Each structure stands twice: as structure tokens, then as C-alpha cells.
Amino acid sequence: MKKILNTKLHLRFVFNPLIRLMADNLGAECCINKKPRKHPVIVSLTSYEERFDDLVISLYSIFRQTLKPDRIILWLSDEFKSLNDLPYEITRFLKNGLEICFVKDIRSYTKVIYAFREFKDSVIITADDDIYYPKDWLEKLYYSYIAHPEDIQLHRAHRVILKNGQIQPYESWRKHVEEESARYDNFLTGVGGVLYPPACFSNEVLREDIFLKYAPYADDIWLWVMALVHNRKIRVVQNHIRTLACTDIFRQIFQHKRTLYAHNSKGANDRQLQNLMKYYGQNIMNRLG
Template identity: 25%
Template structure:
């Protein structure tokens, strides 16, 4: 299931509640890739960790690591506990979503992009931030189109469901923030991670010019988190997350 230390890559993901029953399908697609990670780590809420499914127990026998993390970290469990404990290890951290069925070159393509430009955060799927007509603020989230370009940009927001590769230096920056997750972003990890990248000087690139649209497990996108973030929840976060200094930098990249 893992590559035995040859790739220098760790893949990390989280799940919770009823989605635990299907996460093994996603993990199997990652394990079937042409490039296998050195470590494949799943983070669970304490209640789910105490009662793993039979499918997860079988995957542990094949090399999957399953660890407990605070339930209140929500989607931030996919990266935060790893960064707090292992940012200094120097591995490339690739996050995955718990319901996506990844193609065989998914990890290889992210790693290839990272090796070509290791100072950029690489994603398979992203949105480009847009400004209001007078450029005084960021436009509503729904106006941020899925990207049709690949070049690194500070105005590109990586979308976690496609998979995102975070360099070790950015992992260290995330670890420096400590174990807390602000209430504002408790359900919105993509935007929080983008702001960290922005302030750390890491642009975001997309592996291909057209944003990837990988298949997902049936019914998984009906979750309350997915609906809330698309139906205006992200606008509340955006208006409070980015300060005037951030906006000045984004103006150079978000026009169009």
C-alpha cells in the first residue's frame, strides 16, 4: 500500500461520521496509483477511532496508518496533526478528500509538478479569486471560476477535493500556528490554507490548465459542509479572513 520510503511523500486525509464507512474506497484508489506514498495516514475523531470498520482494519494490515485527532478540528484534521508532529521531517505532504476516487497518476502528477517548482503549492483543482467591479473587495465566492490556467498565482485557491501538495516549509508555517483552529474557518480549510500560503509567499499552481473533475462516491457531496460553503458560507469567511495587505497583493493577480 505504501512505497517503502522511496517517494518522500506522505498522503493524509480525514473522515468522520457515516462517511467512515466508505473512505476505504478512496484509500484503495490512492494505493493503486503508479506512485505510492511513503506513508498513507487517516485521521479520525476519537469516537470513530475507537470503533474502526472491518475494511479499515484490513487496510491497516497492509500499511495504512490510522490516528486520532480532536473532533473540533473538523476538515483541518487532514493536515494539522501531521504538520504539528512531522513538519520538520521534510516530506512533501499531499492531502486528499475522503470521498474522491483518484486516478492512477493522481499522486505522480502532483509530485512531478512539485519537483519542477518546489516553491509552489500544487493542486489538481482550483478557483481563481475575482474582484468586485471597483476592485475594492473580493467578489462573492461563486464568482470565482474553476481555473482554466496552470501557472502559479497568489489569487489561485487550491480545492482540497482534487488533492493538494504542500511543501515542507509551508508545513512548518502551519505548525507555528499551533493546535488551535479559529472558529471563523472551522469548516473552511481551503481558504485558511490559502491565506497561509499567501502570507508565506507561496503561489498556487494547477497541474493542468483545466481543473480536474474526479469522480466521487455516490451521495457524498450532499453533506452539510459542502452545501453551507457553496451557499454563501464562504463569503462570510472571505470578508473577514483577508486583510487590506492581503487584498493589495491579490489585486495584482485577481483581475479578469
């Protein structure tokens, strides 16, 4: 089965000249940091078979950042038994510093939970596998962290709306906060990348028994709740990147049934947040109040 899968993926890459060009032209600037940092900077992401062509473009953009991370870790489902199950266009990045780890698939949580578990003393920056990140994407996050080391840093946030002491439905929240700000009611959105400072959370964030049961498709909600529980403000960085390029907008529009959007539409975000309010409601309202 894996041989068939690998062949199918290879054919897809062969007929996508842009992806092939990127994979074959990883120059000296596509590298990781070599100078020691007090707290290593780790970019963490996950992907799955249908996104592998998008992933190549995202990886290319991450490796070409002006500020180099110390490690770039790709967490993949352990359904893939070895690197031989992956197409060359992905494994090509290994010699530039990419690390690939095979783990139990916990949906979108895969890109962040394993990093939190393994690298508690590191700066963790999450990225999506279908976004082309501008060259200064990482630099802006990192230097904002240096200036404000206690805050969670991001480029893209929504503003949670309260009315009469109640959190209003997700669809009514203010989308795409423009001003630089550090607030508890800034709701982190992972698509723009999120920087978590070292030791950002306790082991509570690793509670699969809670997040997979009550917010299985809403890692952003879980991480926002954890930020409030751990007294972390969410900061929209200065000169944040307002527009991000999706690597395959046509897939996003016409094949979104398998994306998180499909799971989190029609009030699903609100239901998952209400589920978590049963556990952490007092902490959340204390911060927002």
C-alpha cells in the first residue's frame, strides 16, 4: 500500500513544476541556525498525505527565513513506517536540517503537543503546512518575543467578544486584529504561526484525555484556554504580516470538507469552547473579566 502511495505522490510532484523546482534548488540560504542560543528556536509542523505537495512549498518558505530556527521538526503519522515511505521532494530537506518524527496522529494537535512534551525549555513556533511564509515571518515573531518574553506571539488574532459577562458566539468575534496588542481576549489563530515562550504551559496542556474528547478539532481553542489558565497574554506583534499566501487556494475552496473549517463550522467552535468551559470556565472568566 505504501509503495502505491509513494508512487502516486511522486507522480503528483513530477507534474507540478513549481514544487519540483523548489525541491531541486535548496541553496545555501536554506538552512538552520548554527550559533548556540540560550533557548533553542524550534519550528514545529505536521502534515498528511493529501497536503504533501503544499508542504514542500511551506517548508521551502520556512527554510528561507531571514532569522534561522535551530530546528525544524515535521511530525508525521506513524502510519508511515520509515523515510522510504515519503517522496523525495520532502526527504530532500533532510540534508538542509529538517527532522522528521513518526508519532501517533492526534489531528492538528500533532504539530504542537509533541513539541511541548519534548522541548520544554525551547521557543516553540508552530506553522501550517499550506502557507507560504514571507521571509521576515519568523524574525518578527522572535524579536517580539525578545522584547516581551512572557507573552505568546503571533501575526494573526481574533478578538473575543463579551456581552453581559458571557462569551459571544465565535462568528461574532472581531476578525483579524490590526493593532499591536497583548491581551487575554486576543484569540490565537494558528495559520499565521504562533510563538510559545519556553515553559509556556504546565503539563496540563498535554491532557489528551480532555482535548481529544472535548475539543478534538479545535487546537486553537485549547491553546487559547491554556494561555488564560497559565496567565499568558497573546500579543499581536508589531508590523505583523496581514496577508498570507495559501499554497493551494483552489483546494481550500473546493475540497474543504476534510479541513478543520468543515469540522468547526455551524457552531462547532462554540460547542467545543463550551465543553472546555466546564473545566476551566472560572480561570477563563477571571482573565477576561
